[in-house]
Amino acid sequence: MSDYPRSSLLTPLLTVEKADTEEFIVNMGPQHPSTHGVCRLLLKMDGEVVVDVVPIVGYLHRALEKIAENRTYLQFIPYTDRIDYVTAMICNHGLCMAVEKLAQIEVPERAEYIRVIMDELNRIASHLIWLGTFALDIGAITPFLYCFREREHILDLFEMVCGQRMTFNYMRVGGVSRDLPPEFLPKAKEFVEYFKPKVDEYEAILTQNPIFLGRTKGVGILDRKVAIDYSVTGPNLRATGLKWDLRKEEPYSVYDRFDFDIPTGTKSDSWDRYIVRIQEMRQANRIVEQALQSIPEGEIKTKTKPVFKPPQGEAYVRIESTRGEMGFYIVSEGEKTIPYRVKIRSASFSNLAALPEMVRGWKIADLVVIFASLDVIMPDVDR
Amino acid sequence: MTKEEILKTFQDKFPGKIEEIPFVGVDVAFKVDRELILQVCRFAKENPELQFDLLACQTCIDWVEHMEIVYNLFSFEKRHKIAIKTSVPRDGHMDSVTPVWKAANWHEREIAELFGMTFDNHPDPRPIFLPEDWDQGYPMRKGWEGKDFVRLPEK
Secondary structure: OOOOOOHHHHOOOOOOOOOOOOEEEEEEOOEOHHHOOEOEEEEEEEOOEEEEEEEEOOOOOOOHHHHHOOOOHHHHHHHHOOOOHHHHHHHHHHHHHHHHHHHOOOOOHHHHHHHHHHHHHHHHHHHHHHHHHHHHHHOOOHHHHHHHHHHHHHHHHHHHHHOOOOOOOOEEOOEEOOOOOOOHHHHHHHHHHHHHHHHHHHHHHHOOOHHHHHHHOOOOOOOHHHHHHOOOOOHHHHOOOOOOOHHHHOOOOOHHHOOOOOOOOOOOOHHHHHHHHHHHHHHHHHHHHHHHHHOOOOOOEOOOOOOOOOOOEEEEEEEEEOOEEEEEEEEEOOOOOOOOEEEEEOHHHHHHHOHHHHHOOOEHHHHHHHHHHOOOOHHHHHO | OOHHHHHHHHHHHOOOOOEEEOOEOOOEEEEEOHHHHHHHHHHHHHOOOOOOOEEEEEEEEEOOOEEEEEEEEEOOOOOOEEEEEEEEEOOOEEEOOOOOOOOHHHHHHHHHHHHOOEEEOOOOOOOOOOOOOOOOOOOOOOOOOEOOEOOOOOO
């Protein structure tokens, strides 16, 4: 199965004359350190080998879509922070963009630049959390410490801008809530330069590490056809070799003004999902660098009416979140301050649904690696 | 393909059954009868001109008199996107599109549980989010009242 055979497969150290195997059911989670949140995996095992898995979700279901029908458009923005709390800026952006498309509101250029800077910094922060915990699941503790060290700088930048480190509530329909403070730009430029060699540092520890390769190369292959069938998007889809990124193919905001590449994988195994995200951090850093250099002066928000009522209609607007396609489907009745219906299409929900296709036949230790390589965030699944 | 070409491809296959509707954020959107939904979806995926291989989003809207199921489709090959809508009576049932896209499995489980829809021929019609002992009805329906859910007055 793997290019990097495990020693136990080469020479069995122990043999048994009479082995009875019996399939059994075992629970992994809901509280388990490697499920990254509260996800219960019901496993059908044959010894150490996973025969089948049923993901059981819903432990974090807060019915955000129901809450949305009971709040004004503006009041719902802080709730979007809680969909995917690791990339709250992008969730903010998604909702605001959907409402702007529906109400045909133009966003000032400076606000778009600020949004791109925030999105990409948040993408780096999210990938750092993922990288740290992914390495931790494999048994490498050092990258975890390194990743959280760098993430701290990004959180400081966010705190400078909006006063929050996790749930930002920063973007507004028509722009952003406040302008960048004067000390932000030099600090952010400093961070961009500081972060460049850091990615090499992570790669030096992991990319060609024989233990890491043995645990990830060829493990958990997700065929491209199967991935699309399950609506898997984002880095997990790009790892199958499909060059698809909404920032490039369907440029929203001001992404068409920046020069960046779409990293893809070739074998769509766990290692490819790793390397795609590593390269995405570099590309995100490139975008931040360009945006910081060319950010124009000007307004940061289009004035909307104090009582904001979008016209009647419906819109499905999607955005490239850290984990894939994040869509907001909004139905407005017109002349109402609250939406009639908000559907949140989260990437993790679809990505997790494909898990059973990837883990069958692998050992339980590999299941941990495959699950981690998918980068699933449970509140994003349950909403 | 342009908007007109996509619409025409569907209209040629299902004459008189495709009704265009306004929708922001997709190339074209239309309504079909719910009896046709599986055929239309299969056609959308398998027609070489259309190739809608990604079920981006599937959801339900409660219009009180009836329910509306919405499919957002996208094609990686052709780079076009559409929305298909179909109307279903409350407590009604319709065909599952899981045979066309596996992604529909979880989406339909979510809709069935929260809106009280039934999908025929669904391979795994278990609840997905709510607790196992949930007995308070279908929370995403309009007018649903729960212990912790208080409708705020609208200004």
